[in-house]
Amino acid sequence: MSEPRPASPGFRFRPWNLGRWLVWGTYALVLLGAPLAFTSSLAQTLISQAGIAIIVCLSYNLLLGEGGMLSFGHAVYSGLGGFVAIHVLNLASAGALHWPVSLIPLAGGLAGLFFATLLGFVTTRRAGTTFAMITLGIGELVWSMSLMLPEFFGGEGGVTGDRVVGKAVLGVTFGPQVQVSLLIGAWCWACTAAMFAFTRTPLGRLLNAVRDNPERVAFIGFSPQRVRWIAFMVAGFFAGVAGGLAALNFEIVTAEVVGAPRSGAFLLFTFLGGTSAFFGPIIGGVLMVLGTVVLSQLTKAWPLYLGLAFLVMVMAAPGGIASLVLANLRLAAHGRLRAFGRLYAALAASGAAALAGASAMIEMVYHLELNQALGPMMRFGGLALDASHAPAWVGAAALLAAGGILFEVARRRFRVRWDEAQVDIGRVLARREAA
Amino acid sequence: MDQAAIDLLNGLSAGLLLFMLGAGLTLIFSMMGVLNFAHAGFYMLGAYVGWSIACVAGFGPALVLAPLAVGVAGALFERTCLRRVHRHGHVAELLVTFGLSTLILELVQLVWGRAAVPFDPPHWLAGPAFTLVRAAEGGLSVVAGAAPATLCAHAACSPFPATRTFVMAVALAMLLALWLLLTRTRIGLVIQAALTHPRMVEALGHDVPRVFMLVFGAGCALAGLAGVIGGMTFVTEPAMAAAVGSILFVVVVVGGMGSLVGAFVASLLVGLLQTVPLTVDRSLADALGALGWPGAGEGMLGPLLRLTLAQVAPILPYLLLVLVLIVRPRGLFGTRDE
Numbered sequence: 001m002s003e004p005r006p007a008s009p010g011f012r013f014r015p016w017n018l019g020r021w022l023v024w025g026t027y028a029l030v031l032l033g034a035p036l037a038f039t040s041s042l043a044q045t046l047i048s049q050a051g052i053a054i055i056v057c058l059s060y061n062l063l064l065g066e067g068g069m070l071s072f073g074h075a076v077y078s079g080l081g082g083f084v085a086i087h088v089l090n091l092a093s094a095g096a097l098h099w100p101v102s103l104i105p106l107a108g109g110l111a112g113l114f115f116a117t118l119l120g121f122v123t124t125r126r127a128g129t130t131f132a133m134i135t136l137g138i139g140e141l142v143w144s145m146s147l148m149l150p151e152f153f154g155g156e157g158g159v160t161g162d163r164v165v166g167k168a169v170l171g172v173t174f175g176p177q178v179q180v181s182l183l184i185g186a187w188c189w190a191c192t193a194a195m196f197a198f199t200r201t202p203l204g205r206l207l208n209a210v211r212d213n214p215e216r217v218a219f220i221g222f223s224p225q226r227v228r229w230i231a232f233m234v235a236g237f238f239a240g241v242a243g244g245l246a247a248l249n250f251e252i253v254t255a256e257v258v259g260a261p262r263s264g265a266f267l268l269f270t271f272l273g274g275t276s277a278f279f280g281p282i283i284g285g286v287l288m289v290l291g292t293v294v295l296s297q298l299t300k301a302w303p304l305y306l307g308l309a310f311l312v313m314v315m316a317a318p319g320g321i322a323s324l325v326l327a328n329l330r331l332a333a334h335g336r337l338r339a340f341g342r343l344y345a346a347l348a349a350s351g352a353a354a355l356a357g358a359s360a361m362i363e364m365v366y367h368l369e370l371n372q373a374l375g376p377m378m379r380f381g382g383l384a385l386d387a388s389h390a391p392a393w394v395g396a397a398a399l400l401a402a403g404g405i406l407f408e409v410a411r412r413r414f415r416v417r418w419d420e421a422q423v424d425i426g427r428v429l430a431r432r433e434a435a
Numbered sequence: 436m437d438q439a440a441i442d443l444l445n446g447l448s449a450g451l452l453l454f455m456l457g458a459g460l461t462l463i464f465s466m467m468g469v470l471n472f473a474h475a476g477f478y479m480l481g482a483y484v485g486w487s488i489a490c491v492a493g494f495g496p497a498l499v500l501a502p503l504a505v506g507v508a509g510a511l512f513e514r515t516c517l518r519r520v521h522r523h524g525h526v527a528e529l530l531v532t533f534g535l536s537t538l539i540l541e542l543v544q545l546v547w548g549r550a551a552v553p554f555d556p557p558h559w560l561a562g563p564a565f566t567l568v569r570a571a572e573g574g575l576s577v578v579a580g581a582a583p584a585t586l587c588a589h590a591a592c593s594p595f596p597a598t599r600t601f602v603m604a605v606a607l608a609m610l611l612a613l614w615l616l617l618t619r620t621r622i623g624l625v626i627q628a629a630l631t632h633p634r635m636v637e638a639l640g641h642d643v644p645r646v647f648m649l650v651f652g653a654g655c656a657l658a659g660l661a662g663v664i665g666g667m668t669f670v671t672e673p674a675m676a677a678a679v680g681s682i683l684f685v686v687v688v689v690g691g692m693g694s695l696v697g698a699f700v701a702s703l704l705v706g707l708l709q710t711v712p713l714t715v716d717r718s719l720a721d722a723l724g725a726l727g728w729p730g731a732g733e734g735m736l737g738p739l740l741r742l743t744l745a746q747v748a749p750i751l752p753y754l755l756l757v758l759v760l761i762v763r764p765r766g767l768f769g770t771r772d773e
Contacts, residue, residue, distance in 0.1 A: 070526050122757050125764050129470045129525060130692060133684040134760060140681040141753035148746055260677070264537070271530060304541040311534040315516060318523045365545055 028189050035181035044177045046289055051184035052245045054285035055191045057270045059238035061284075064267070065275035066199055067231045068211030069124075070132040073139030074239060074266045076119070077112040079258030080142070081240025083153060084111030085247040089161040101165050101174050105187055105244035112240015113233055120232035125225055127214060139260055146255040158254030161247065174248070184245050191238055196278060198234060207231045265292070268310050274322025283321050301366045305359070334428065336421045343417060346410040354403030360385065360396040437567045437575070437593040442711050448599040450706020451606035452668075455661035456679065457686045457698035458613060459654030465693035466630055466650050468525055469517065472532035475680030476539035477655045481505045481662025482671045483547050486554040494557035494667070502659035509655025513648045536676070544673050551672035556598045560667070563594035598668040605664055609657065610699075626650060682709070685752045689759050691769025700767060708751045715744040 034047050056078050063069040085108035091097040092104075099107065123134045146153040153159070164175045174180055198204050206227050209217045214224040247253050256262065265288060273284020295302040317324055331337040360380050364387040367378045378385055385392040460474045471477075485501035492500075512535060520527040555561075566578045569591040578586070586592070617623040629636045629646050637643045666675070686705050690697025721743075759766060 122760050133688050137685050137753050137756045144750045307537040314530045318527050
């Protein structure tokens, strides 16, 4: 893990770390300002779901990025947190339990903590690949249990609740969506801050050490298993908070929230956002909502696009989007970014052409597969394409081929220049260190 | 009693089918340290490709060509994708295969549709292989093929399907072939040596990355073969990869990562555990009631205790996984501790 980076060297004033105040203040402003500024129902949906997704991706990254634990069952903790939260909410509605609605996510978090403690004892005994498979097995176990115990999981229909409980407190009932969005924003900010703080504690550093060299950690007297277990509990707690917020937001929890596809989505988007930097999963959470809510509205082929994006990302930039951002910031800090402007433009133009060709073909295949009844004509980005005749296919294939070849040429040139710049920067840094 | 014997055979055939998948997965894992997350995807691919070939050329060619096609696809994937991320470590390799598994699922749905395809066994595998006939007076006899209806009219008949017999035969033949290949041929010796001493093998002039590609392709081909016979015996549908995938990982962890013998024992165990309890329609509450505690089905834990063994059968493999991890974290036959 890299050292904490000052936001910018010029903003460090003692005794206050102004850069940090600015960053966290802006983050709070965005989280709480967005629900107030954008009031359309689509915007509210996106904002509240993004807040939840950010928490869950950050909690997932405590495992993957900070602890090197690749989990295929993280939805278990967010999902069970959601179920406990909705049961607590229903108890509160019935008057059997005095629990304020704004603290329902806490109930979810405690449930996540409980189940992570229980199941984490088994999963964190091993690391690496075995850990990944065990989490998958536990995930399947819980998923199968959810179908067997309708008393707790509500069977096919799920468990519903009503988030308006009792009288309004200071005019807040949590009936309108904007109030829930603000609540989610507040929880999201607090959870992000708490998780950031956790990564800076000695325990958080120890977790990084367990990721990088567990044997050495064992030699200096710590148990890697125990460190992984504690980190697993912390991640489970925050996942449960996210589940509780989702329960409040949707007022229904169905069994699919503990399922493997959900766990896979957490992995996919956390990775796309970037696991090597703390802010990566925040990007990932926003992408998750854009991907599953917006992209799935636009096209039926969205799982294919996501899978391809994931595959390309793993091969080309295993650090995710965050690592690309950091690498370009590094270039900019050394005044080398401007030289890449034209190369980036070339990459973007040729890439866009290849992508347009490929996605036209993908969309035509999906159209033929799913919408046969509507006839062969389809709309693609303002064009009318006839999927049953050759010209559309030839055109798309030509576009893909031309774009692909140009992209490859640009990519090779980019690669050479990029490597040169990295070597130069490395030299400058070495010289600076020697001085 | 007769039905119990049939159930046992059913469980064994399910276990042997699992072993065909587990063998390839274990071979790839112990060689390259890569857990092929897309292995169940290749299994599904094998089933669909096999069905397509069987529609055109019949089941026999499908049995040979589909595994070959899947093997080539696997080798290509290793060459173009997996090898590139090798330097980023095992997590990146696992993630690449995870990405591939989602892509395979999506492509299969795209090419063959979202519903199940009618992959029926060929005529020489239709019907039962043999029938256990228990006559009214208690004598037991075995009839090859289907028992005549006149016989079954006044005797209890338990048929065993030919497809399942075929699964067992192919799996055992594959086991034998694999063992011979690994121990008796030159390439087998190179593979074995590359498992433990890759650098030495490279120094002796063998192209280890190519051996890796071959092993990956061969593992995928085995998965494809399992797919053809599994798809014919069970249902060929897009959900078949997910259904087998997680069970497959249970097999590999329970048997011990990288142990072929462990994979064999664990597959049989899991196969039996998946099928035999399905026939027991009794719950823990019933058992407690028989032991003199009639009120066990009520109270807080009531819903949990009232579940019958048949209902909890799907989770038994996972419970086995948890149990093994607590008692013996390296797996039944595992040798290395991480």
